[in-house]
Amino acid sequence: MSSAAAPVLRITSLSKTFPAQRALADVDLEVRAGEVHCLLGQNGSGKSTLIKILAGYHSPDPGSSATLNGAPLALGSRTTREQAVAFIHQDLGLVTEFDAVDNLALGNRYAGRWWLSERRERRAAQQLLAELEIDLDPGRPIREATPGQRTMLAIARAVAATDGAPALLVLDEPTASLPQHQVEQLFALMRRLRERGTALLYVTHRLREVYAVGDRVTVLRDGRRISTEPIENVGQDELIRLIIGREPAAFAPQLPAAGTETLLKATGVSGDQVADFSLQVRAGEIVGVTGLVGSGFDQALGLIFGARPRVAGEVTLGGQPVPPGRPDRSIDAGLAYAPADRKGLSTIQAWTARENVTLPRLPATRTARWLGPRAERRAVRPWIRRLNVMPADPDRQLALLSGGNQQKLVLARWMRLDAKVLLLDEPTSGVDAGATAAIYDVLAGVATQGGAVVLSSSDAEELCAVCDRVLVMRQGVVRTVLSKGDLSVARIVSETIRDSADHQEYRPCLSNLDPAS
Numbered sequence: 241m242s243s244a245a246a247p248v249l250r251i252t253s254l255s256k257t258f259p260a261q262r263a264l265a266d267v268d269l270e271v272r273a274g275e276v277h278c279l280l281g282q283n284g285s286g287k288s289t290l291i292k293i294l295a296g297y298h299s300p301d302p303g304s305s306a307t308l309n310g311a312p313l314a315l316g317s318r319t320t321r322e323q324a325v326a327f328i329h330q331d332l333g334l335v336t337e338f339d340a341v342d343n344l345a346l347g348n349r350y351a352g353r354w355w356l357s358e359r360r361e362r363r364a365a366q367q368l369l370a371e372l373e374i375d376l377d378p379g380r381p382i383r384e385a386t387p388g389q390r391t392m393l394a395i396a397r398a399v400a401a402t403d404g405a406p407a408l409l410v411l412d413e414p415t416a417s418l419p420q421h422q423v424e425q426l427f428a429l430m431r432r433l434r435e436r437g438t439a440l441l442y443v444t445h446r447l448r449e450v451y452a453v454g455d456r457v458t459v460l461r462d463g464r465r466i467s468t469e470p471i472e473n474v475g476q477d478e479l480i481r482l483i484i485g486r487e488p489a490a491f492a493p494q495l496p497a498a499g500t501e502t503l504l505k506a507t508g509v510s511g512d513q514v515a516d517f518s519l520q521v522r523a524g525e526i527v528g529v530t531g532l533v534g535s536g537f538d539q540a541l542g543l544i545f546g547a548r549p550r551v552a553g554e555v556t557l558g559g560q561p562v563p564p565g566r567p568d569r570s571i572d573a574g575l576a577y578a579p580a581d582r583k584g585l586s587t588i589q590a591w592t593a594r595e596n597v598t599l600p601r602l603p604a605t606r607t608a609r610w611l612g613p614r615a616e617r618r619a620v621r622p623w624i625r626r627l628n629v630m631p632a633d634p635d636r637q638l639a640l641l642s643g644g645n646q647q648k649l650v651l652a653r654w655m656r657l658d659a660k661v662l663l664l665d666e667p668t669s670g671v672d673a674g675a676t677a678a679i680y681d682v683l684a685g686v687a688t689q690g691g692a693v694v695l696s697s698s699d700a701e702e703l704c705a706v707c708d709r710v711l712v713m714r715q716g717v718v719r720t721v722l723s724k725g726d727l728s729v730a731r732i733v734s735e736t737i738r739d740s741a742d743h744q745e746y747r748p749c750l751s752n753l754d755p756a757s
């Protein structure tokens with residue numbers, strides 16, 4: 241990236257006012273050709289609103305303007321997509337039953353150029369994947385691909401649609417559920433596009449990614465642009481200070497030495513993707529479970545809790561059996577479980593923040609015991625403060641909060657239950673750095689008070705930071721247990737991908753191609 245590179249995107253005085261909420265105020269932003277420009281900010285700071293305006297989902301306030309390669313850009317209209325701008329949202333918009341060739345062809349101009357020639361289309365797809373060094377068998381249905389491969393395919397589709405490289409590629413938290421080695425593959429692809437002159441606007445909460453792939457960084461706070469800097473000019477503490485607007489609190493969990501009492505015991509638990517999962521967790525322990533998508537790591541906790549059908553195995557809590565398929569009994573026994581798909585599985589979007597946090601435990605099977613609005617507010621305010629939910633309004637409708645703030649509230653629901661053992665799938669996915677530290681503090685607090693936590697995560701650094709022990713699953717089975725002294729990102733990554741096709745990273749995909757086609 242050269243600092244003199246021309247701005248591809250120039251946004252001037254961008255503002256957006258929702259009813260009772262100013263989401264963006266006079267934001268100026270320039271993204272240059274051949275740079276990865278990171279857009280950072282706490283949950284609710286306005287990042288998604290900016291991207292949604294670029295993508296045409298929201299109209300900005302009057303007075304906002306933008307240009308793309310010097311030409312006026314109609315903000316709030318979908319025409320940006322026809323102007324060499326590509327968006328990679330978390331929902332990639334791929335058809336999982338189709339193979340890469342058909343996914344690339346979907347909606348792309350290049351499919352039409354070789355119309356009626358399936359062979360040429362296949363060859364073009366193969367060439368494109370090889371050129372971008374995306375290791376993916378173009379003839380296999382995408383459901384068999386890793387999440388990282390799918391993300392890269394979505395980028396390849398954007399490249400195909402724009403004759404070589406989009407002028408601007410906007411990526412909204414593409415690594416949220418990718419294991420480390422797939423993150424690295426994605427970054428390699430981003431660098432290749434940067435070399436072709438694409439301007440990349442990259443939204444993430446993971447600061448280490450900013451240092452790994454970013455050239456410049458813009459920080460938003462409360463809808464205002466606080467700073468734009470080359471990344472080498474800002475150290476991590478300074479960056480956190482810019483993001484949260486105060487000195488960062490050091491995260492130094494005081495984890496107790498684990499007790500001798502076994503709290504949670506799972507023996508031979510099996511279900512859909514999990515076979516013979518066994519685990520013993522002592523009071524005071526934080527245990528992690530990890531693996532690739534499909535390894536079963538993201539299903540084990542749901543099976544223990546009873547949210548997923550358990551076909552075999554036993555679970556006890558404090559020596560008492562926890563029956564399968566009965567979340568109500570699990571909660572009574574002292575378990576709490578927050579699934580990864582918090583938005584889909586456990587929120588009521590039309591309700592307020594306080595109603596979502598204090599949802600009666602089991603409305604379906606019990607007479608609901610509602611707290612009443614005043615008591616709800618009292619119960620919820622400490623959590624809003626602790627996790628820095630913005631806006632700090634218990635009466636705000638959940639649907640009007642940013643994604644990360646919704647995550648915090650639903651997590652608060654489970655954390656406030658005073659469970660003996662917390663089971664959390666991907667507890668900090670989509671949550672900003674400040675609230676992530678607050679969540680880690682809550683977990684450490686549960687352990688210190690004689691409880692325990694089991695968390696599943698694809699974030700190797702998170703596992704190293706908070707866990708006493710990490711179970712690594714492959715093909716549905718726990719294959720490795722790493723204890724404190726053995727825990728490192730490199731070790732977790734290598735154990736995660738051992739024996740999988742993924743371990744041959746960056747292998748060119750040519751071996752999968754049929755030269756005759």
Ligand SMILES: Nc1ncnc2c1ncn2[C@@H]1O[C@H](COP(=O)(O)OP(=O)(O)OP(=O)(O)O)[C@@H](O)[C@H]1O
Nearest residue numbers: 258263283284285286287288289640641642643644
């Ligand atoms: N449709 C809407 N109606 C009212 N307020 C909204 C709406 N969408 C977003 N907001 C508010 O605008 C502000 C900015 O939200 P935005 O989703 O842009 O934040 P964000 O930085 O992307 O957060 P996150 O990191 O959690 O995704 C928040 O206060 C949010 O509550």
